[in-house]
Amino acid sequence: MSMKRTLHFVFKIGDRTKTIKFYRDILGMKVLRHEEFEEGCKATCNGPYDGKWSKTMIGYGPEDNNFVCELTYNYGVGKYAMGNDFQGLHLSSSKAVEACKSSDYKYQTSADGSLQVCDPDGYTFFLSGSASNDTSTASKVTLASSNLQKSVVYWTKIAGMKVYSQSDKQAVLGYNDDQAKLELQDVGKPVEHAKAFGRVAIACPRTQLPGIQDSVKAAGNRVLTELVSLDTPGKATVEVVIVADPDLHEICFVGDEAFRELSQVDPKGDQLLDAAMATDKSSEWFTKRNRSKAEA
DSSP, rough: OOOOOOEEEEEEEEEEHHHHIOOOOOOOOEEEEEEEEEOOTTTTTTOSSSSSSEEEEESSSOOTTOEEEEEEETTTTTEEESSSSSEEEEEEEEHHHHHHSSSSEEEEEEESSSSEOOOOOOEEEEOOOTTTOOEEEEEEEEEESHHHHHHHHHHHHHHEEEEEEEEESEEEEESTSOOOOEEEEESSOOOOOOOOEEEEEEEEEEEHHHHHHHHHHTTTEEHHHHHEEEOTTTTTEEEEEEEEEETTOEEEEHHHHHHHHHTTHHHHHHHHHHHHHHHHOOOHHHHHHHHHOOEE
């Protein structure tokens, strides 16, 4: 069994109130923890922005054994240009399927019977599930690839994943059977990240971080942020290395020991998030000045 595990995918969101409502009411996810920051992250967790921002971890269960979503909200940015890099997050949840069908959100039915729906920021979700199974999980994240074979080599040799299935146009990889998988989809053209680009987070023993950094450099790939410590007020300090695959998909490798401490569910998470949204006057500030929030 691999000592690595997939943790979460990072989304940049522009309208926090609408997005949180979608995650709560349609996807049926729960707020696991919420944190506010006065300045940008040293590892660009919130993107290349220096101002005030927040991080909301939301999902179907604790991060110790669930793949979840990290929603990063920059107070001064209202919208992000979308690329073709993120192809979708696959969720198995009969409750989400029913909530989507009974909502005003437009959706399409895919060939496999799953529902394809976009959140308020434009990110795609694939919802599936049967009434006989009331367990909800995030099972797979799909990213675009311009050269499938090259991508598979990177994710197996550098990231340490194993291949679960592969065809001419797609490959499914992961660490263990009970973890969320990564699907690489050959899009037949360059991968465009635009401004909404996200990030996959992977936990590994802290002692492996220097070796991962060295192996990425030795293979001629990009290290975006060298080994660095990240502080969260009142919580554990974690160490991370940020790298990029051949299509420049960002990957955050984080020391597992400290991350398990940091990622404990905060029973006040909902309360902290709701309070932050209630006191967020950033949109009003722009409106009073006949301006709109920046579009990145």
